[in-house]
Amino acid sequence: MISLVMDINIKEPFNRDRQFALKRQAVIRAAGLDFCKRGFHNTSMTNIASNLGLTKAALYYYVKNKDEVLFECHQQAYDAMDILLEKNIIGRNGMEQLENLFGDFVRMLTASGISLLTDVNSLSDVNKTKVLKRRGIIERKIIKIVKQGQSDGSIADGNSRLHVFFFMGALNWLNAWYDNSGYFKGEDIAKHFVKQMKMGIAGGHLNQAVT
Amino acid sequence: MISLVMDINIKEPFNRDRQFALKRQAVIRAAGLDFCKRGFHNTSMTNIASNLGLTKAALYYYVKNKDEVLFECHQQAYDAMDILLEKNIIGRNGMEQLENLFGDFVRMLTASGISLLTDVNSLSDVNKTKVLKRRGIIERKIIKIVKQGQSDGSIADGNSRLHVFFFMGALNWLNAWYDNSGYFKGEDIAKHFVKQMKMGIAGGHLNQAVT
DNA sequence: AATAAATTTGACTCAAGAGTTAAATTTATA
DNA sequence: TATAAATTTAACTCTTGAGTCAAATTTATT
Numbered sequence: 001m002i003s004l005v006m007d008i009n010i011k012e013p014f015n016r017d018r019q020f021a022l023k024r025q026a027v028i029r030a031a032g033l034d035f036c037k038r039g040f041h042n043t044s045m046t047n048i049a050s051n052l053g054l055t056k057a058a059l060y061y062y063v064k065n066k067d068e069v070l071f072e073c074h075q076q077a078y079d080a081m082d083i084l085l086e087k088n089i090i091g092r093n094g095m096e097q098l099e100n101l102f103g104d105f106v107r108m109l110t111a112s113g114i115s116l117l118t119d120v121n122s123l124s125d126v127n128k129t130k131v132l133k134r135r136g137i138i139e140r141k142i143i144k145i146v147k148q149g150q151s152d153g154s155i156a157d158g159n160s161r162l163h164v165f166f167f168m169g170a171l172n173w174l175n176a177w178y179d180n181s182g183y184f185k186g187e188d189i190a191k192h193f194v195k196q197m198k199m200g201i202a203g204g205h206l207n208q209a210v211t
Numbered sequence: 212m213i214s215l216v217m218d219i220n221i222k223e224p225f226n227r228d229r230q231f232a233l234k235r236q237a238v239i240r241a242a243g244l245d246f247c248k249r250g251f252h253n254t255s256m257t258n259i260a261s262n263l264g265l266t267k268a269a270l271y272y273y274v275k276n277k278d279e280v281l282f283e284c285h286q287q288a289y290d291a292m293d294i295l296l297e298k299n300i301i302g303r304n305g306m307e308q309l310e311n312l313f314g315d316f317v318r319m320l321t322a323s324g325i326s327l328l329t330d331v332n333s334l335s336d337v338n339k340t341k342v343l344k345r346r347g348i349i350e351r352k353i354i355k356i357v358k359q360g361q362s363d364g365s366i367a368d369g370n371s372r373l374h375v376f377f378f379m380g381a382l383n384w385l386n387a388w389y390d391n392s393g394y395f396k397g398e399d400i401a402k403h404f405v406k407q408m409k410m411g412i413a414g415g416h417l418n419q420a421v422t
Numbered sequence: 423a424a425t426a427a428a429t430t431t432g433a434c435t436c437a438a439g440a441g442t443t444a445a446a447t448t449t450a451t452a
Numbered sequence: 453t454a455t456a457a458a459t460t461t462a463a464c465t466c467t468t469g470a471g472t473c474a475a476a477t478t479t480a481t482t
Contacts, residue, residue: 016451016457023458039332041252044439056441058459066440118387121250156410162395162403169384170377176329177376184373192373199367200411227427227481234428255469268473269429277470428479435472442465449458 024062025076027052032073032115036175040070040122070117071127077116078134080108085141094149095203101145102167103194109175110186116175139164146201154203167197235273236287238263243284243326247386251281251333281328282338288327289345291319296352305360306414312356313378314405320386321397327386350375357412365414378408 030052034043045066049059063069084104091097109116120128120135142164149155155163170193178189241263245254256277260270274280295315302308320327331339331346353375360366366374381404389400 020457037332039252039330041250042332045441046439055460057443057461060441061458119250121248121253158406159399159403162400163407165384165388166378166381166404166407169381171380172387173376173380173383176383188370189373192370193377195369196374196377196411199413200407202410231427256471257469266430267471268431271471272428424482426479426481428477430477431475433473436470438468438470440465440467443463445461447458447460449456451456452454 020062027059027062028069028072028076029113031069032076032117033113035070035073035117035119036115040117040119045069067124067127070119070123071131073115073117074120074123074131074134077114078131078138080112080114081105081138084108085138093152093154094145094147095154095198098142098145098149098155099194099198101142102171102197103190105171106174106190106193107186109171110178110180110189116172118172139168142168149201149203156201156203158201163201167193167200170197231273238270238273239280239283239287240324242280243287243328244324246281246284246328246330247326251328251330256280278335278338281330281334282342284326284328285331285334285342285345288325289342289349291323291325292316292349295319296349304363304365305356305358306365306409309353309356309360309366310405310409312353313382313408314401316382317385317401317404318397320382321389321391321400327383329383350379353379360412360414367412367414369412374412377411378404381408 027048031043031048034048034051038047045059046056048069049056052059063072084101088097088101088104091100108114120131123131143160146155146160146163150157150160174189174193178184178186238259242254242259245259245262249258256270257267259280260267263270274283295312299308299312299315302311319325331342334342354371357366357371357374361368361371385400385404389395389397
């Protein structure tokens with residue numbers, strides 16, 4: 001439906017609404033990195049602003065308050081995860097799906113500048129409820145994949161919830177220690193983590209000897 | 212060297228220094244649980260005090276300031292981990308040692324009321340340095356066990372640091388979601404987690420088919 | 423009973439940081 | 453050039469919570 005006469009992309013940088021939205025996104029992402037590195041309460045709005053080369057007043061041109069910023073950080077991460085969940089509904093069996101998904105999670109967290117924050121208690125009550133609800137939904141989707149894998153034999157029996165909590169712990173912790181400029185390259189971590197995740201819960205035909 | 216005439220234990224409750232120390236420990240532990248549940252900055256000194264049935268002023272009879280409380284929480288966890296590291300230097304091979312150790316970690320965290328906090332950035336610079344140093348030492352001890360396991364063949368090749376970061380992530384995350392009164396019993400989690408940790412990095416003779 | 427320790431009461435100081443505002447200035451758009 | 457959007461400056465208000473303090477009271481110890 002895109003007309004060839006009227007090129008949309010070339011006008012993009014002149015679309016102010018679009019620019020506003022992009023800058024807002026950048027603000028959230030930068031704030032997320034700050035929160036991840038120093039913690040929500042150890043990061044002031046002034047900090048966030050000056051890390052962006054901005055002023056506190058300018059920051060408030062893009063966001064309502066600090067609570068909204070934290071909330072949007074969570075949303076950003078969950079949006080990304082939802083997309084990856086959508087993308088990875090394919091796969092020979094539960095395990096294959098899970099491998100792709102988990103690898104994508106790691107790649108997303110190490111490459112996109114999106115932070116998977118765990119500080120839910122610093123949110124206002126309303127937003128905390130929303131975030132926990134959404135986290136629960138994502139959690140259940142992952143558990144569903146695991147259960148599917150247990151049905152098709154690609155994933156070992158055992159409490160599916162604990163299976164998931166274990167490797168999602170690795171993911172949450174990754175976000176805390178991972179450093180862009182550090183020793184490990186994102187892709188290497190992804191490969192390693194997928195393998196360790198997989199082996200940890202691989203189905204019976206792969207681990208009869210060990211149980 | 213303990214004289215049989217002078218019984219030490221029976222006088223214990225009348226030893227004021229000892230009572231003071233015990234109460235102080237209880238304060239730290241209670242604070243740790245609060246920090247774990249709501250976060251350091253979302254827990255006021257008044258909160259901690261009233262959760263103990265005390266008054267803020269009484270709290271300051273036992274601790275110097277809030278920074279000290281957070282610092283001692285970390286110390287408490289690391290003291291416990293050090294003891295478990297000492298206890299588990301035995302074992303047929305690296306993996307067996309690691310299994311015992313990891314299981315003990317889980318049991319300790321689910322049973323003792325000791326919290327493994329991750330908020331290091333809310334500490335004063337001096338204490339943050341101390342905590343990170345100590346965490347590094349413990350990390351290296353665990354990595355050493357893993358490397359030993361890789362030598363004796365009980366643990367799979369691959370970056371030992373990533374091996375450790377993966378399952379220690381599960382441990383840190385456990386502390387965030389575990390709830391005393393919740394669905395899972397500590398011992399069940401321990402058994403499950405040990406298994407999943409083990410399978411994730413089991414040595415070649417156990418997982419040739421999967422690599 | 424005398425003394426020391428443990429704790430309460432309640433009022434207080436102080437600092438940090440969120441959030442606001444208005445006016446001036448710069449930058450982009452048409 | 454005129455207009456609207458983006459940003460700065462700088463000063464300001466308000467709230468929260470850490471930490472202090474002194475005097476009174478309760479509890480344990482000898």
